[in-house]
Amino acid sequence: MANLKEIRNRIASVSSTMQITSAxxxxxxxxxxxxxxxxxxxxxxxxxxxxxxxxxxxxxxxxxxxxxxxxxxxxxxxxxxxxxxxxxxxxxxxxxxxxxxxxxxxxxxxxxxxxxxxxxxxxxxxxxxxxxxxxxxxxxxxxxxxxxxxxxxxxxxxxxxxxxxxxxxxxxxxxxxxxxxxxxxxxxxxxxxxxxxxxxxxxxxxxxxxxxxxxxxxxxxxxxxxxxxxxxxxxxxxxxxRMTAMHKATDNATELRNQLKLTYNKARQAAITGEILEIVGGAEALNN
Structure with missing residues (x-):
């Protein structure tokens, strides 16, 4: 979960930068x-x-x-x-x-x-x-x-x-x-x-x-x-x-944020899958 928190912080940081460059x-x-x-x-x-x-x-x-x-x-x-x-x-x-x-x-x-x-x-x-x-x-x-x-x-x-x-x-x-x-x-x-x-x-x-x-x-x-x-x-x-540079910076920040969101969702999905497997494994152990 620490990895997920780090990715969330990076997404928030990139989003903040994107707002500044857009402004x-x-x-x-x-x-x-x-x-x-x-x-x-x-x-x-x-x-x-x-x-x-x-x-x-x-x-x-x-x-x-x-x-x-x-x-x-x-x-x-x-x-x-x-x-x-x-x-x-x-x-x-x-x-x-x-x-x-x-x-x-x-x-x-x-x-x-x-x-x-x-x-x-x-x-x-x-x-x-x-x-x-x-x-x-x-x-x-x-x-x-x-x-x-x-x-x-x-x-x-x-x-x-x-x-x-x-x-x-x-x-x-x-x-x-x-x-x-x-x-x-x-x-x-x-x-x-x-x-x-x-x-x-x-x-x-x-x-x-x-x-x-x-x-x-x-x-x-x-x-x-x-x-x-x-x-x-x-x-x-x-x-x-400056307008051109900030336009490119905003586009780059948007692309990076989308990549981080995809990485976050994959990591979150993997974590949820791992938890489900642990629960299923524990239930089977109790039944046996």
């Missing part, structure tokens, strides 16, 4: 809906802003990006690594950290610093990397203004020559079950290339103020939007990964 799945699903709506709503704006900036820059002669387009020999690199503040989200953080380590290997021999957004990435990298700042508090109140302040700091560091290249490492949100790790160049700006639509359109527009002034004013906004989109992508990906 976490539902919470993540609700948060994912809001995060998904946010990133879906801002993507058209971000893409159109980038397209507008590319098209305007491509029509100008010479250097149009100012200090942010300066191509220098890469000796000092800054990696902006975006992870989550909490765990239980499958391989979400591990994939970003793996990509970060690949970049560290790629830039071996150069000075590489790291700026972390997310406690998990900061905890994992603080012993092996030179972390200049941890901006995990962004997730406490994720707004464009808060992220724009971080982006402005990155722009200032690049313009001052502190870094020759800045890259973003984050999870791009595709859907609830799929997140794609991205290593995306933030600075310097890539050379401008006009779209085919603009190349085929010979319309001559009059700009006020000048195209040069418009481009120089759009560049900081575009960079701030790029970082905000990356953080929003990561935020939605985190909840998608």
């Amino acid at each position: 976490m799945k539902m919470v993540s699903a609700a948060k994912l809906k809001k995060a998904q709506d946010a990133i879906t709503a801002m993507r058209p704006y971000s893409e159109k802003l980038t397209e507008l900036l590319q098209n305007l820059s491509a029509t100008l002669e010479g250097d149009t990006g100012g200090a942010f387009a300066e191509q220098r020999e890469v000796n000092k690199v800054l990696l902006v690594v975006v992870t989550s503040n909490r765990g239980l989200c499958g391989a979400f953080n591990a994939n970003v950290l793996k990509q970060t380590k690949n970049l560290l290997t790629q830039y071996a021999g150069k000075t590489v610093d790291v700026l972390t957004i997310g406690k998990k990435g900061n905890d994992a990298l603080q012993k092996s990397c030179n972390i200049i700042a941890n901006q995990s508090s962004l997730f406490d109140g994720l707004t464009f203004e808060n992220v724009a302040d971080v982006a402005q700091t990155l722009m200032d560091k690049f313009a001052a020559g502190e870094y020759d290249k800045i890259e973003l490492v984050y999870n791009h949100f595709k859907n609830a079950a799929t997140q794609i790790v991205m290593a995306e160049q933030f600075l310097p700006l890539a050379p401008a290339q006009a779209t085919e639509e603009v190349n085929s359109n010979g319309t001559d527009y009059i700009f006020e103020p000048s195209k040069e002034e418009i481009v120089l004013s759009l560049i900081p906004l575009s960079l701030k939007t790029q970082l905000y989109k990356a953080v929003r992508d990561s935020f939605a990906s985190e909840h998608g990964a």
Whole structure:
């Protein structure tokens, strides 16, 4: 009977775990809906802003990006690594950290610093990397203004020559079950290339103020939007990964509980059968 008690305790433990994972799945699903709506709503704006900036820059002669387009020999690199503040989200953080380590290997021999957004990435990298700042508090109140302040700091560091290249490492949100790790160049700006639509359109527009002034004013906004989109992508990906992980955990707990119930019933049946045989054996002994 002690064996039966042990199995009952395991069934109760697994059932409790299943309730927790199921609740976490539902919470993540609700948060994912809001995060998904946010990133879906801002993507058209971000893409159109980038397209507008590319098209305007491509029509100008010479250097149009100012200090942010300066191509220098890469000796000092800054990696902006975006992870989550909490765990239980499958391989979400591990994939970003793996990509970060690949970049560290790629830039071996150069000075590489790291700026972390997310406690998990900061905890994992603080012993092996030179972390200049941890901006995990962004997730406490994720707004464009808060992220724009971080982006402005990155722009200032690049313009001052502190870094020759800045890259973003984050999870791009595709859907609830799929997140794609991205290593995306933030600075310097890539050379401008006009779209085919603009190349085929010979319309001559009059700009006020000048195209040069418009481009120089759009560049900081575009960079701030790029970082905000990356953080929003990561935020939605985190909840998608956690919902998927908790769904799998709930399914595994359900399967384990069913197996334990089957084992319990077999053990109980064997115990009852043994007791019946003992009773029958005792009765026969009395009759003899």
